[in-house]
Amino acid sequence: MSEPTETATPTENADATGLLDRWDALRERESFSVAAAVAFVVVFPFVFTNLPAYSGYMSLVELIYIWAIFAIGFDLLLGYTGLLSFGHAVFWGGSAYAAGIFSANAYGEPLVMILVATVTAVVLALVIGVLALRRGGIYFAILTLAFGQMFYFLALGPLAPITRGENGFTDVSVEPLLGVLDLGTGFAGVFGAVFHDVGYVLYAGFFVLAVATAVRIVRSPYGAILKAIAENESRVGFLGLNVRRYKLAAFVLSGAFAGVAGGLHTIHANYVAVGSLYWITSGDIVIITVLGGIGSVFGPVAGTAAFLYVENIVSGEIAFWLLVLGALFVTVVWLFPAGIWGIVDELRSAVRGRLTGGDT
Amino acid sequence: MSIAGTVIGFLIQTLAVSSIYVLVAIGLSITLGTLKFVNFAHAAMYLVGVYIGLAIALELQFTGDLASALGLGSVGLDAGFLAALAVVPVVAFGLGLLMERFVARPFYDRPDTDQILVTFGLLLIAQELIRAFVGGRSISFSQPEWAGGSVGLGPLGTYSSWRLSIIAITSVLVLSVYLYVEYTDVGLAVRAGTEDTEMLNLLGVRATRPFLVIFGIGSGLAGAAGVVGGPVFSVTPEVGVGVLVPAFLVVVVGGVGSIVGSVVGGLLIGAVEVGLQLSAPTWSSVGIYALAAVVLLVRPAGLMGTVEVDG
Numbered sequence: 182m183s184e185p186t187e188t189a190t191p192t193e194n195a196d197a198t199g200l201l202d203r204w205d206a207l208r209e210r211e212s213f214s215v216a217a218a219v220a221f222v223v224v225f226p227f228v229f230t231n232l233p234a235y236s237g238y239m240s241l242v243e244l245i246y247i248w249a250i251f252a253i254g255f256d257l258l259l260g261y262t263g264l265l266s267f268g269h270a271v272f273w274g275g276s277a278y279a280a281g282i283f284s285a286n287a288y289g290e291p292l293v294m295i296l297v298a299t300v301t302a303v304v305l306a307l308v309i310g311v312l313a314l315r316r317g318g319i320y321f322a323i324l325t326l327a328f329g330q331m332f333y334f335l336a337l338g339p340l341a342p343i344t345r346g347e348n349g350f351t352d353v354s355v356e357p358l359l360g361v362l363d364l365g366t367g368f369a370g371v372f373g374a375v376f377h378d379v380g381y382v383l384y385a386g387f388f389v390l391a392v393a394t395a396v397r398i399v400r401s402p403y404g405a406i407l408k409a410i411a412e413n414e415s416r417v418g419f420l421g422l423n424v425r426r427y428k429l430a431a432f433v434l435s436g437a438f439a440g441v442a443g444g445l446h447t448i449h450a451n452y453v454a455v456g457s458l459y460w461i462t463s464g465d466i467v468i469i470t471v472l473g474g475i476g477s478v479f480g481p482v483a484g485t486a487a488f489l490y491v492e493n494i495v496s497g498e499i500a501f502w503l504l505v506l507g508a509l510f511v512t513v514v515w516l517f518p519a520g521i522w523g524i525v526d527e528l529r530s531a532v533r534g535r536l537t538g539g540d541t
Numbered sequence: 542m543s544i545a546g547t548v549i550g551f552l553i554q555t556l557a558v559s560s561i562y563v564l565v566a567i568g569l570s571i572t573l574g575t576l577k578f579v580n581f582a583h584a585a586m587y588l589v590g591v592y593i594g595l596a597i598a599l600e601l602q603f604t605g606d607l608a609s610a611l612g613l614g615s616v617g618l619d620a621g622f623l624a625a626l627a628v629v630p631v632v633a634f635g636l637g638l639l640m641e642r643f644v645a646r647p648f649y650d651r652p653d654t655d656q657i658l659v660t661f662g663l664l665l666i667a668q669e670l671i672r673a674f675v676g677g678r679s680i681s682f683s684q685p686e687w688a689g690g691s692v693g694l695g696p697l698g699t700y701s702s703w704r705l706s707i708i709a710i711t712s713v714l715v716l717s718v719y720l721y722v723e724y725t726d727v728g729l730a731v732r733a734g735t736e737d738t739e740m741l742n743l744l745g746v747r748a749t750r751p752f753l754v755i756f757g758i759g760s761g762l763a764g765a766a767g768v769v770g771g772p773v774f775s776v777t778p779e780v781g782v783g784v785l786v787p788a789f790l791v792v793v794v795g796g797v798g799s800i801v802g803s804v805v806g807g808l809l810i811g812a813v814e815v816g817l818q819l820s821a822p823t824w825s826s827v828g829i830y831a832l833a834a835v836v837l838l839v840r841p842a843g844l845m846g847t848v849e850v851d852g
Contacts, residue, residue, distance in 0.1 A: 265654040267661075312834055315841045316793075319579045319653045323789045324837070330786050331830035338823040460782055464661070471658060501607055504669035511662035514655060 201533060211396050214478065218392040221482075222246070222385035223375055229486075235494045240449075243381060245489050246388035247445045252469050252481030253395045254438020259467075260475030261399060262431040263411030265322045267463050268329025271309060272302040272436040274458035275332060276443030278344055281353040281453040289356040291364070291383060295444035302440025303433055305332075310432040314425055326460060333458040350453040358383060364448070380449075387445060391438060395478045398434070407431050468510050474522030483521045546698040551815060557704040559811030560711035561773060564766035565784055566791035566803045567718065568637075568759020574735035574798020575752055578645055579653070582660040583788075584781030585667035586633045586760045590767015591776055592671060593632060595682050598625035598768070602680070607673035622685035625768050626710065633764025634757045641756035664781060671778040682771035707769050714765055718758060719800045727751040735798035787814075790833045796846025805845055 207213055229237040251273055258264050276298035283289075283297045313324035336344040344350055357363045364380035367373055376382050398404045406427055409417045418424050447453055456462065465488070473484020488506075496502045513520055565587055572578045595601050600617025603609070618624070644663065648656045688703040722728035730751035733741045741748050766784070774780055787810060795806020810829050817825040836844065 259654070263652070263654065265657055267657075312837055315837045319573070319577060319657070320793070322579060322654075322657050323793065324833075327786055327790055327793070327830060327833060331827055334826040334830075338825075339827060341823070460786075461779075464665070467658070467661070501669065501673045504666065504673055507662055507665035507669050511659060511666065514658045514662055518655065 201536065211400055214396045215389065215393045217479075218389045222388060226377065226381075235498070237490060237494055239377065239381070241489060241493055243384040243449055244446075244493075245486050246384045247442050247449060248466075248469065248489060249482045249485040250388055250391040250445070251439050251442035251466055252473065252485045253391050253478060254435040254442070255466050255470050256473075256475055256478070256481045257395060257398065257407070257438070258431050258435035259470055260477065260480070261404065261411060262407045262428060263414075264428060264431065265467070266313075266325040266432070266435075267322050267460065267467065268309065268313075268325030268327075269435070269439055269466050270458050270460065270462035271305055271329045271332045272439035273443040273446070273462060273466070274336070274453070274455075275305050276302040276440035277447045277453045277457050278336065278350060280444040280447040281350045282343060284354050284356075284447070285350075285352040289354045290360060291355060291358050291448050294355070294448060295387075295441055298444025298447070299437055299440035302436045302443065306433040306436025307429070310429045310436075314428055314432070326463070329458070329463055330460055333455070333460070336455055336458050344453075344455065347455055349455050353447055353451050353453065355448050355451060384445060384449065387441060391441065392478060392482075395438075399478065403430075468506065472510060472513055472520055474520030474525075476519075477522045480520055480522030483525070487521065543698075550698065550700065551819070553700050553704050553708070555808065555811045555815045556708045557773070558815055559807040560707050561766050561770040561784065562787050562791050562810055563715060563803055563807035564711060564762045564769070565788035566795070566807055567715070567800055568756075568763050569788055570792045570795070570797055570799070570803045571731065571735075571755050571759050572645075573792060575731055575738065575748075575755065576645065576649065576734075577653075577738075578649070579657045580645070580660050581657060581785065582640065582644070582663040582667070583760070583763055584785035585664050586636065586763035587767045587770070587784050588667055588671060588778070588781040589633055589636060590629050590764035591682065591771045591780065592675060592767075593764075594625040594629045594768035594771055595680075595776065597628055598622045598685070599683070601675060603674050604676035604678070605672060605674045606676075608675070613674070622688075622768075626765065629768050630761040630765045633767075634761035636764075637757035637760025638753060640760065641753050645756065668778040668781060675778075677778055679775045679777045682776050684772040703772070707773070710765075710769055714762060715800065715804065718762065721758075722755075722800060727754055731755045787829060790829055792843070793833050794836045794843060796843025799845055802843060802845035806843070809844075 226239060226242045229242055230239060251269075255266070255269055258266060279301035280294040280298040284294050309325065309328045312328060313321050316324065337346055341347075355364065358379055362379045364383065365378060367378040368376050406417065406422060410424055410427055414424050417427075443457070446457075469484040469488045470481045471484070472487065473482065474480025491499070491502060491506070499505060517523060519526065565583065568586070569580060569583050572580050572583075592601060596616045597618050597620050599619060600615055602615045603613040640663075644659065645656075648659060684703045688706045690702050691699040692702045692705055693699045722731055727750075730741065730746055730748050733746070734748050734752065738748070770784065774784065791803055791806040791810050793806070794809055795802035795804070809832065813828045813832050814825055817828040840846075
């Protein structure tokens with residue numbers, strides 16, 4: 182799976198360059214990304230819950246994984262395919278309701294709930310995608326926003342007997358994983374330190390799976406076509422490819438990620454709020470992904486961690502954090518379209534410039 | 542009440558609801574048609590209309606955290622509704638000019654998604670500024686006293702004079718903008734720009750100025766919509782998006798770039814909403830989306846849209 186490295190830096194320091202090239206070759210491998218995700222879920226909780234000040238807590242770590250899955254999927258659409266959806270709350274909230282209602286009325290095994298959630302999100306994405314792609318380009322954002330709001334009002338009004346309207350759905354009943362492993366069961370010894378409890382393995386496992394899937398898609402020929410559509414969709418059309426079909430596929434794919442995340446969120450929160458369908462949720466995922474950096478798999482993860490950390494931990498310290506966030510968002514869109522991950526990337530190439538002695 | 546009375550009652554209610562959507566939609570529709578610019582920050586103009594309108598007409602209490610930290614109490618000119626209606630569109634027009642010049646113009650050459658994102662960010666900032674100063678709770682914007690009563694239309698029954706005033710105000714505003722676009726040189730350039738901006742530039746028409754003016758006019762109408770809509774809808778920081786979404790649907794249903802299209806779309810959306818409010822209240826906020834979905838399936842360019850916009 183290794184691909185040629187992208188750089189040919191001047192070889193002034195042969196040793197360092199050789200090492201860096203090997204590092205590059207390693208980094209380019211698909212398994213490297215997956216390994217990085219695994220390393221992340223092992224190390225992140227330690228660091229995050231032991232910060233010198235304003236440290237996080239385990240439940241928030243899990244919440245970050247869940248939102249990160251949502252954000253990775255959203256970026257497949259926004260960053261790779263170039264489609265901006267303002268209605269992704271439908272897939273997040275819709276799948277969350279589906280999982281919750283299924284658990285209350287049928288079976289609350291977590292994996293089955295996630296399956297139900299994902300299927301629901303895929304169906305919703307197909308229907309909304311077909312409608313929203315009737316008019317291309319700039320209308321996509323408008324139409325996804327509109328149909329997203331429609332589902333919010335549906336859950337609030339006509340479907341209130343099922344969704345419990347404004348109160349949210351409280352009857353979620355999550356059963357043990359595979360029918361035997363209670364999500365709260367902790368592990369002993371070293372396993373306990375690394376894997377914490379069954380619930381953590383579930384959330385972190387799906388997070389790693391999401392990273393692996395996204396990396397696979399991005400590196401596949403299919404992903405190349407999606408990127409080509411973002412670059413120049415008429416040319417892709419001239420090649421004889423059905424652009425609308427690929428766009429719909431990307432939309433459904435990203436809906437499926439949101440569905441997995443929505444199902445996990447129901448399991449995690451044991452509750453579904455009607456706000457999960459509101460446009461603000463769609464706005465949040467847009468902000469998270471853009472702040473983190475679109476067009477990369479780890480950018481949205483960085484964005485999620487930053488957003489949820491500020492929202493849950495430091496929001497009390499920074500008055501009007503939403504106002505600050507809005508200003509930050511506009512600044513990023515205006516001046517640093519590559520987001521946090523882009524800044525990390527720039528730092529990396531600056532460091533590499535120093536190491537190789539070149540002044541890049 | 543007679544059947545004719547019921548029908549007229551329905552029509553008046555529809556016209557009153559449609560009025561606000563049409564006022565917001567015209568600006569969106571024209572900037573979409575001429576500049577291909579999706580302006581989420583248009584909702585901020587509506588918010589400006591509501592809150593500044595309230596400060597001019599009555600009094601605006603500052604209950605937000607930031608305002609209390611700064612020791613702000615309230616601002617109120619108590620100058621009456623008509624004063625607000627006269628001043629606010631001018632303020633919104635000015636803000637619109639500034640926005641076209643300093644926000645929209647730098648983004649014309651950037652990807653569509655960047656335009657949408659930056660206007661969305663500005664809307665968030667406007668919304669959070671309001672929350673920081675005025676507070677997030679719903680406040681009341683009472684309708685002017687002179688419109689409190691009702692007007693008798695002989696055997697056809699009596700109708701709220703407030704609704705009739707909304708309809709009258711909107712008609713005047715929409716008609717004047719329509720005449721302006723239809724019968725002036727600026728309007729000609731704008732209409733030509735809707736048909737084919739590239740050709741307009743090739744013909745040597747400097748369309749920058751007309752586009753700037755029409756952007757301002759659209760913003761002014763959205764500001765006026767805020768003053769008129771303040772007493773009708775709730776007054777909260779989120780109401781901007783609450784009005785923006787139906788206005789987008791008006792553009793989708795009516796077709797982009799034409800004032801007539803916005804009026805037709807607005808009337809249809811209003812009729813569906815009011816009709817469902819009277820017959821099946823729980824479905825009232827859902828029906829308008831169904832209408833938009835049907836129009837998209839049957840006539841993707843909108844009812845009055847002639848040009849199929851990309852595809």
